[in-house]
Amino acid sequence: MSPDADRKPTNEGVSDATAGIMAVVVGPSGAGKDTLMNLAARYFAGRPDVHFVRRVITRDGDAGNEDHRSVSEADFEAMKKAGSFAVSWEAHGLKYGIPADAADELARGNLVIANGSRSALHHFQTAFPRLKVINITARREVLAERLMARGRESREDVLKRLDRSALTVQGSYDVTDIDNSGTLEKAEQAIISALETLIGK
Template sequence: MVHAAGSTGVKGDMAGHMVVVVGPSGAGKDTLMAYAASHLNGRQDIAFVRRVITRDGNAGGEDHDAVSEAEFDHMAESGSFAVSWEAHGLRYGIPSRTLMQIANGQLVIANGSRSALPRFKAAFPAMTVINITARPEVLAERLEARGRETREEILGRLERSSPTLDGDYDVVTIDNSGTLEDAGNALVEALSNYLAIA
């Protein structure tokens, strides 16, 4: 279920820490992050990032701040993002306030992208990557259920999706092929390593 690589330790009594959750479409990143947020609700030392995305706010999926391309450009130029990147025809931004949250000692969790990890690492040196995976047949089934792509497009997406992470990162891998409770509890446990005992 869970495989850790690197030196994951307790960070609660130290400066803040960034956790970037990555994984292929259909792996269940948003669902697992929502599960963890509900189980860690009320803690002042943890923050789940609300991303800025050039996607309609009613498009489904994660709860985000929807902006136009022009609005995104303006925000980027004005320094509103700690990290920004493009993927699948959309643009994503992590608000700059996360830098202050880290400085204040909080554990900050963001939905990221494998291609953007070098940018995250540059902005947040104290960083852990949580890699959410699932078996190919599970990914295909979940993507098909969304109804956003044809089966051919889904198979093409899965073929392009690489399960490997390039770079020297502290990585925790969680297999979300089974029940939400199993993978969700594994994520909560992984995040708890970076929280002070309440």
């Protein structure tokens, strides 16, 4: 299935914090989005004007390659009802939330970076009018090789998934595409450069 299939995003409310910029990083499975975000977070560590969002997810804390807050479905729904999320969505049996306090960082004029979903971008744009999209991608043959290396799907299933998945962002967004088909170092420099251009804007 497409990494964005079955996603059911919901917008929790509009932020009036327009001093800073929300950068949402998206991309298909196998593109290396989480790895690049982790490298960027390490590079900007200690910068008071750069804030990486710690998502709330209904999965084990040790699962995946992302530092996140793990909660039960019941706790997630309680947080959602309490207005704790700026944006939330569902994907493949999991629920994801962007904490509402991201607006506090934006109000201070900071750059806020979140791990997002292409299908939820219109909800991000409503919640955060000053939105920048960073789309991490790679050539189809590279994505196929990486996905097959995980050993979770057959080659046929991987190719079918890629055939159904668009590698570009659809819609009228301010998008920077980063091709992670080559060396990790080159893609790391690209995402760091893209984020640095947003600081203080």
